[in-house]
Amino acid sequence: MRKPLMAGNWKMNKTIPDAVSFIKELKNTVADVKDVEILVCPTFTALYAVNNELKNSSAKLGAQNIFWEEKGAFTGEISPSMLKDAGCSYVIIGHSERRQYFGETDETVNKKTKAAIAAGLIPIVCVGETLKEREENITFKIIEKQVKEGIANLSVQEAENIVIAYEPVWAIGTGKTATPEQAQEVHEFIRKIYRQMYATAADKVRILYGGSVNPCNVSDLMKKNDIDGGLVGGASLKIEDFAKLINFAK
Numbered sequence: 346m347r348k349p350l351m352a353g354n355w356k357m358n359k360t361i362p363d364a365v366s367f368i369k370e371l372k373n374t375v376a377d378v379k380d381v382e383i384l385v386c387p388t389f390t391a392l393y394a395v396n397n398e399l400k401n402s403s404a405k406l407g408a409q410n411i412f413w414e415e416k417g418a419f420t421g422e423i424s425p426s427m428l429k430d431a432g433c434s435y436v437i438i439g440h441s442e443r444r445q446y447f448g449e450t451d452e453t454v455n456k457k458t459k460a461a462i463a464a465g466l467i468p469i470v471c472v473g474e475t476l477k478e479r480e481e482n483i484t485f486k487i488i489e490k491q492v493k494e495g496i497a498n499l500s501v502q503e504a505e506n507i508v509i510a511y512e513p514v515w516a517i518g519t520g521k522t523a524t525p526e527q528a529q530e531v532h533e534f535i536r537k538i539y540r541q542m543y544a545t546a547a548d549k550v551r552i553l554y555g556g557s558v559n560p561c562n563v564s565d566l567m568k569k570n571d572i573d574g575g576l577v578g579g580a581s582l583k584i585e586d587f588a589k590l591i592n593f594a595k
């Protein structure tokens with residue numbers, strides 16, 4: 346049984362005071378939630394303060410990026426152990442915005458994924474096709490490459506403990522959500538590829554959907570067999586919306 350995970354990707358939003366006051370409210374609002382894992386991924390600068398505020402809460406902390414080296418002359422980068430130090434248990438890797446604006450590739454995604462695991466962090470590896478790729482009918486080919494290269498060379502045990510996020514690029518921040526059927530089709534495909542790579546880990550790995558998830562569409566998405574949660578941008582910034590997503594089954 347895969348425990349649903351609702352993860353908020355705050356992107357480059359919220360000051361430290363804004364982030365801390367959000368967490369104060371979140372703790373009160375979702376104090377009784379047991380059957381859904383809750384994750385917030387603030388900016389680097391807010392991680393430490395948010396972690397302090399999350400003490401005595403079951404919600405977890407994640408970062409939005411990582412570098413694969415442990416230390417040294419890499420100006421502006423943050424290492425895996427620094428994220429652990431700040432209280433993170435998860436890290437988002439290969440988000441389409443990082444692929445699009447910061448030149449991340451399946452190769453760098455793989456290096457980051459392995460470095461995160463080595464440091465005891467759970468990577469959330471993002472994959473997804475652009476609108477052009479969907480229209481050219483190459484969605485499966487693109488996803489297969491991203492999964493096979495970005496999540497290569499893990500042990501079965503490592504492979505079952507990571508999280509994959511399917512985020513069609515055309516649905517991120519656009520208000521256009523994949524239909525539950527479109528999302529399920531790709532999630533099922535990802536699990537099939539993953540089974541070829543890592544056998545039984547495919548039954549345990551959680552696959553999140555991301556792309557304009559909101560309180561109105563979340564429950565239909567979550568009814569699908571291979572959708573194990575959401576990676577949520579815009580709707581994770583407002584406490585009422587994020588709380589509704591976490592309580593998707595109510």
Ligand code: PEP
Pocket residue numbers: 354356440512516517518519520555556557558576577578579580
């Ligand atoms: C995201 O940031 O990963 C995302 C899916 O954003 P949004 O929910 O705003 O589309």
